Amino acid sequence: MKFVARLLITVGNTLTALGCVGLGLAITGLISIDRFWSGPSSGIRVIGSVAVAGCLLSAAGYGYEEHQIGLKE
Secondary structure: OHHHHHHHHHHHHHHHHHHHHHHHHHHHOOOOHHHHOEOOEOHHHHHHHHHHHHHHHHHHHHHHHHHHHHHHO
C-alpha cells in the first residue's frame, strides 16, 4: 500500500506543478485562456482546477502515509 501513497504524492505534486505553471503562463499571456474554456467555467478556473486536484491528491497520499506511520508506533 505504500506504493499507492507514493503514486498519489507523485501524481499530485506533478499536477500541482503543471497547474501552477499553466496559471503563470495564462496570467502573463503566453498561452490563451480561451483554449481551456469549458462550458460555464472560465479558462483560468479550469487551469486552476488542475492545481487544486493535484493538491488534494498529494494531501491524500501524505495523509495515508502519516496514518500508516502512526499505526506502526
